[in-house]
Amino acid sequence: MFSNTLINSVLAVVLTVIVCFIISTLLPGIERKYIHARIQQRIGPLVIAPGIMAPLKFMFKENVKVESPVPGLYKILPILCFIVVLCILVALTPQAYAIPALASLVAIVGFLKVEEICYVLMGALSKSVMSLRMPFPDLAKGGAHLNAQRSFIEDISAKRSLRMITYGSFPLYLALFAPVTAARSIFLQDIVLYQQAHGPFLFTVAGGIAAIVFFIGYMIILNEYPFSIIKAKSDVIEGPYMEYASKYRAIVYLTRGFFMFVLGCVFSVLFIGIPPNIFSLGILVNIAVALIFVFMMGIFSAFSPVFTNRQLLPTILGATLLGILAVVIGLL
Amino acid sequence: MGIKSFSRARAIHVMLVYTGGCNGCDIEIVNSILSPRFDAEQYNVFLTWNPREADVLVVTGPVTHLNRKPLEAIYEAIPNPKLVVAAGSCALMGGVYKNCYGDIPSEEIEGPVENIIPVNAKIPGCAVRPQDVLAGVVSLLPTLLDAD
């Protein structure tokens, strides 16, 4: 009897993850084709091109030697990122509520932190050809500051990710903890049950404010314009991902789409109270939420330039204050 | 058509390297990809600036002396299968700059691009037209699809 339930649960989780993953691969294409290209008045790529075909193509590319002081670790990082995202999704499924250590907000925050630390390590370990390794006679006679320490552009990107860890992700975490104030529990099961009993947290005052903060945090953690300072094209080109080629780049591509979807699921669990479960119609809500978030993000990113540190600090500060406000209203 | 060629035909990442031409070709190529008028993305051609991501390297200009090593380094950084498109008459044959000093070989111009890296397709024109750039990149598709 017990083993039967276990097998069923594992099966349900696996099926849910697979379905979510397949849908998530469409998200970057939807963002590119239906939002960006439409706003920019052009036709745009195939929907499957950025999310499915590009990773597939990279799978078939030759594996090159990565220029990095610790190539092994550098190559593991995207896989680690993918596993972290997978773990978040597993934690969200109702079957995982049986394991309270996993299905709690603290675990989700921990996973997100791992993801952020990965960016720092990626940036620090990538030594791309596009800046310092470019064979150019820089240190010629007469050059300025010949004794200065020289850095790769990815080092700057690593420093920025570190900065984003310290203050950039506050809005997201505050928004994650806002539902706790209503449900009075950090376990996802209690949050879901509370919302099923009292209606979605989204439609309360605190929930509405927290949802806005969550959206800002969502864009920050996905490094989408305008918050894409760690991979701003105008100086660090692609930042932490510079050296990934072939299979590793494919994983980077897949992780991005998957992460978009999983964060949408986090929202629907915490704010609407519907966990992703393949055997219930609720999964349609999850998909709808993920799509709405992608649409909104696409519109925002198409109409905004990249923010520098000068604009980021006030924006994030404002979002953080909003988040605190949401928590305070929730507590009152 | 296997899954390999199917996916390759639907996502082509192009990187542009300019090696000291007159800028006309560079702008026309960027224009052909960025401008909504030509919009290379509708043929699933994406512009990238990271050699690790690129499939097709578009080179313009006659490759001046200081540009030779960067060009080689960027070519080396692209994972196989990779293809090179030389765009514009400078990249094809050195253009007006090749015979700069008459019979004395020029120290400045290392090009044409063929002398430095293998070239798979050549797009003539001074400057190249965006239509030709798109046609050139698309004409490489069979080679790209059949590569290992």
Added chain:
Amino acid sequence: MDEKVPRSNIIETEIPMGTVHPAALEPYRVRFFVEDEIVQEAEITIGVNHRGIERIMEGLPVQKANSLTEKICGICSNSHIWNSCRTAEMGLGIEIPDRALYIRVIMGELERLHSHFLYLAHGCEVLSHETFSMRVFYLREIVMELLAMIGGNRVQYGCSVLGGVRPRCELDEAKLLRLKNDMDKIEEGLTDFAARFTADSMVMSRITGIGVLPQKQAIELAVTGPSLRATGVARDLRTTMFEYEDFDFNVITQPDGDVKSNLLMRALESFESINIIRQAISNIPEGKLVNHDWEMVDTDITESYIEVPRGTLYHSYALESGRVRHCIIRTPSMANIGAMQYACIGDQLTDAQLCIVQCDPCFTCTDRAIEVIRR
């Protein structure tokens, strides 16, 4: 405005960028010396695309040399051939038909439009604002097609020849009508864009007060063209050129010398260009296109200055039995490099490329006469 001083003398690290970089349209190397992501000093290395075009021109027949000057730059190609012809014409005393002068002015202003649109689009691209960049590129496409209609090629048109313009560039009624209609289209599009651009608070917060070049410093560095006018100096060579005598236009200036001033400067100047083209269309005189009635003689070194989209362009050469001697070309970007290095100081690293772009760099123009000494 006070002179900018670096915040401190500490150089934490050096970030080299280039020669291939998404923010740069042409190869150059720049080394930023930063302290906590604030640029303390920048060093731009040019000469990456030195090809020695003045050396090729030396000893060529003047007609051939003129068409070669087009290959100096793919953005302001018409300016180069215009000024090169002008130099010879001034030296030989060739009278140019009025109609040819008008067509030259139309081409010059169309080129200014396409150069300024490229500047705006590239500026938006460096701001990472893809949508605005694409919208300007869409507008620019109209200008490019007009240039292709007149000159037969999208980039190098070869419009001017000694004594007038090439017969291919004759503007008949149909072409003039199309030119007129497209000017309306461009004006409408640009007005929309400018309104949209200035109303966007996110973009404005990115570009206001960034890359400030004080007026005093700009004059000291001998900055030319729109970059100088953006600091408040009303200096435009078009007011002194005989080609522009019949035209009525304003010299636009902007007060601040930052990126915002520079971008607005280009947009406002484009309206003036549209205005000039409209005047030229309505007043274009009848007559022949080329004056063949001149004789080749040896001349002294003749100098000619014109205002091109990016500033002051200088050509000078002497003629010796129909061949070019002692050719010197000085392009606007040569003077503006100092401004680029200066404008970066004190700004975020993310803005640094924007500060370079704001001075409208064209290093392919600039890299001609620099002698590369190799040991």
